[in-house]
Amino acid sequence: MSQTLDISHLNSSQRRAVEHYCGPLLVVAGAGSGKTRALTYRIANLVLNHRVDPENILAVTFTNKAAREMKERIEKLFADQKARSDFGKPLDALSPIEQTRLRSYVYKNITKELWIGTFHALCARILRFDIEKYQDGSGRKWTRNFSIFDESDAQSLVKEIVTQKLNLDDKKFDPKSVRYAISNAKNKSLSPQDLEKDQSNFRGRVIANVYSMYQDTLSANNALDFDDLILTPVQLLKQNEQVRAYWHKRFRHVLVDEYQDTNRTQYDLISLLVTNGENSNTFNEWEYRSVFVVGDADQSIYSFRAADFTILMGFQDDFGDRLHDDDTRTMVKLEENYRSTRNILEVANQLIDNNTERIDKVLKPTRGEGEPIFLYRADDETSEAEFVTNQIRQLEAKHPELHHGKFAILYRTNAQSRAMEDSLVKLQIPYKVVGGLRFYDRKEIKDVLGYLRAIANPFDTISLLRVINTPRRGIGKTTIDSLVKASQELSIPLWEILSDETSVKSLAGRSAKGVLQFAQIIQKWRQELDACSASEIAQGVLEDSGYVADLRNQGTDEATDRLENVQELYNAVLQFEENNDDPSLLGFLASASLASDLDNLGEEDQKVSLMTLHSSKGLEFPVVFLIGLEQGLFPNYRSMEDPAALEEERRLCYVGITRAQERLFISYARERRLYGTREPASPSLFLAELPRELLNSNVAAAIPNKWTKPISEIRRNKSESRNMPNSHANDWSVGDRLIHKAYGEGEVVRIFGAGNKICLAVKFPGLGQKIIDPKMTPIRRED
DNA sequence: ACATCACGGATTTTT
DNA sequence: TCCGTGATGT
Numbered sequence: 001m002s003q004t005l006d007i008s009h010l011n012s013s014q015r016r017a018v019e020h021y022c023g024p025l026l027v028v029a030g031a032g033s034g035k036t037r038a039l040t041y042r043i044a045n046l047v048l049n050h051r052v053d054p055e056n057i058l059a060v061t062f063t064n065k066a067a068r069e070m071k072e073r074i075e076k077l078f079a080d081q082k083a084r085s086d087f088g089k090p091l092d093a094l095s096p097i098e099q100t101r102l103r104s105y106v107y108k109n110i111t112k113e114l115w116i117g118t119f120h121a122l123c124a125r126i127l128r129f130d131i132e133k134y135q136d137g138s139g140r141k142w143t144r145n146f147s148i149f150d151e152s153d154a155q156s157l158v159k160e161i162v163t164q165k166l167n168l169d170d171k172k173f174d175p176k177s178v179r180y181a182i183s184n185a186k187n188k189s190l191s192p193q194d195l196e197k198d199q200s201n202f203r204g205r206v207i208a209n210v211y212s213m214y215q216d217t218l219s220a221n222n223a224l225d226f227d228d229l230i231l232t233p234v235q236l237l238k239q240n241e242q243v244r245a246y247w248h249k250r251f252r253h254v255l256v257d258e259y260q261d262t263n264r265t266q267y268d269l270i271s272l273l274v275t276n277g278e279n280s281n282t283f284n285e286w287e288y289r290s291v292f293v294v295g296d297a298d299q300s301i302y303s304f305r306a307a308d309f310t311i312l313m314g315f316q317d318d319f320g321d322r323l324h325d326d327d328t329r330t331m332v333k334l335e336e337n338y339r340s341t342r343n344i345l346e347v348a349n350q351l352i353d354n355n356t357e358r359i360d361k362v363l364k365p366t367r368g369e370g371e372p373i374f375l376y377r378a379d380d381e382t383s384e385a386e387f388v389t390n391q392i393r394q395l396e397a398k399h400p401e402l403h404h405g406k407f408a409i410l411y412r413t414n415a416q417s418r419a420m421e422d423s424l425v426k427l428q429i430p431y432k433v434v435g436g437l438r439f440y441d442r443k444e445i446k447d448v449l450g451y452l453r454a455i456a457n458p459f460d461t462i463s464l465l466r467v468i469n470t471p472r473r474g475i476g477k478t479t480i481d482s483l484v485k486a487s488q489e490l491s492i493p494l495w496e497i498l499s500d501e502t503s504v505k506s507l508a509g510r511s512a513k514g515v516l517q518f519a520q521i522i523q524k525w526r527q528e529l530d531a532c533s534a535s536e537i538a539q540g541v542l543e544d545s546g547y548v549a550d551l552r553n554q555g556t557d558e559a560t561d562r563l564e565n566v567q568e569l570y571n572a573v574l575q576f577e578e579n580n581d582d583p584s585l586l587g588f589l590a591s592a593s594l595a596s597d598l599d600n601l602g603e604e605d606q607k608v609s610l611m612t613l614h615s616s617k618g619l620e621f622p623v624v625f626l627i628g629l630e631q632g633l634f635p636n637y638r639s640m641e642d643p644a645a646l647e648e649e650r651r652l653c654y655v656g657i658t659r660a661q662e663r664l665f666i667s668y669a670r671e672r673r674l675y676g677t678r679e680p681a682s683p684s685l686f687l688a689e690l691p692r693e694l695l696n697s698n699v700a701a702a703i704p705n706k707w708t709k710p711i712s713e714i715r716r717n718k719s720e721s722r723n724m725p726n727s728h729a730n731d732w733s734v735g736d737r738l739i740h741k742a743y744g745e746g747e748v749v750r751i752f753g754a755g756n757k758i759c760l761a762v763k764f765p766g767l768g769q770k771i772i773d774p775k776m777t778p779i780r781r782e783d
Numbered sequence: 784a785c786a787t788c789a790c791g792g793a794t795t796t797t798t
Numbered sequence: 799t800c801c802g803t804g805a806t807g808t
Contacts, residue, residue, distance in 0.1 A: 061797090062797045062798080063797045063798080064797085064798080065797085066797085118797080118798065119797095119798075120797095120798045121798085148798095150798090151796090151798090226798050227798095229798080230798095258797085261797075301795080302795085302796075302797075304794085304795065304796080305795090305796060305797080305798095307797095412794070412795075413793090413794055413795075414794085414795085415793075415794090435796090472784090476784080477784090593798085594798055595798090596797075596798070612794090612795060612796090613795080614794095614795050614796065614797090615795090615796085615797090617797085618797090633794095634794095636794055636795080637794090638794065639794085648795095652795080674793095675792090675793070
């Protein structure tokens, strides 16, 4: 294959990123700046020009979609490269047969060896190698056929512990918030013991206790939750030198996409792999080794899922040369934007400049000025929806190339889709709501996966119970209770009771026949695990269990729907087998548990897309409608008090604006129906932060000059303190102690920004870390 | 085992 | 307003 990769069409920053070979590099990649291109070209460059063995490369993403795209683009890049060197012409110029041949050659020799995937999928893969070498601090263990419990499994486990085992009031210890606390702990790499140490009050200790029992149950089920998929490898790498050395040696080049979205545990994982556990900021062994992270602090919108963009901000400190932006060799900024018109970028730049916590960066236009942004003030959500749908009608009439698939309607909360949908239906405009109910969350899909999981993992009691009476086998609640009780009293897995004829007969009474029959089916297919492929097992179980027959018998529309979904799942199994070398049931289950949606097609159907701003990240549309810019809705009322949260809302708005390629419409309503009652609404403070000269509007007074009191006060305070070099306002250092009105006493652990624009990361005991703008928050220094 | 009703709660959600 | 949950009745 040719030695050189053509990168002449890349800009100089992109080239710097692509040509980076060893050592650390932070790529600050603005929206639409070609970061996926930088990532894929760099991987190609490593292999082609630096002769890096593909199996030494690890590339981590956050979504399956991103991983899939990266794989495809790399494969295409390599195939094109080979086409040029073998035939002297680009891939596209070859016959379809030649193209396929080249692609499969590239797949077999290069792409297959690359580890590209989500944190979760890659960790699951590592765990299937090494989890049996792991034991947690309390001696809990797992085996390689572990189940992966999804969020609802996790929540019902917590609920059972809180209400059944601990007999607590689930009003006081709401399973949802307890589960959230556990998840948070895991995302900070805290074990139950670690969590308990931090707790001073009763509630905290109870939660730590639930966490501990929750881990017991997971282990008893030989199951992990999503967070464990990351945390377990981290702990394993920490405790086992050989395992650590193996993976460290293996992954010489580590790449991370969307680095601003990593949480502490994911960071620990990357750090352990890269440095082999040596202190990251003194790590110096960069020969034949690199860490390459790409991200944008301005697009960090997942802090509620424990993503921590201060990790990105700290990259220079952790791995880099810590030099100033102008001199550093370990950071490069991609600022040229190829997506949006100049007006759109200007609006985005000005908005985000109101944030204090960020890495300085502007999106530089490469395209023309474009149309002005249109701001629409509507009377209520209905008229807002009418405006949007009318616009769509008008635009499609005027511009034949704008089919429905080129429009997106973005909103802060899912509830906002209703009014839009009503209006779209009325005008008969085809649309799709992106996000809704996920394929793998459907009951029938969970049932089928329940069967498969129960077969793969004998300890998975949750799955056994899910399907033991689905379809009905006359096994009632009392029977199940006594079986479960017996297993608990004997401290043996439920499966051992089910598979023991004598026990079943004595416990189950009239239901014994059904239980035995069920156990037989599971047993039968478990024996075939090694002999049969995933699809053979799936088909066999669906028949033997009577699940499909039951759906057929029902004959209702709903049952037909479900049947179709089951068929689709079966297709997914077949497809999995085609695409994977190891078509085992275990492999399929792992991929299914980690997949969010099947409909990855959908590009071709020409429908208006409706989605939340969160779901829109990473996408782009020629025409974007950003709706509901009202105080309390966007920014959301829950974020208005806390400056760090408010900044995240602003980033969310920034994400929305930067989705637009050609046209951007922003709207708000003066009155909105919320939970049944009509409420007056005022325009979002973000609107006042946009450059007026770039906005057109239906009403001259669409943007008010003055803000309602609390906001005008915040803004005044902010500008005042900017001009006032007051006493110690900016004079903070790490280790300083302070008192916050609401959070109490805390300690400064990190400082962001410089000059007048600084923010403090403050650790409050029991509350964790908060980001505080000293100019906007009432705090008192404690000397 | 299933239907029915009252009640409370309602950002965002990559895996 | 609307949805999921849990208690109640048949």
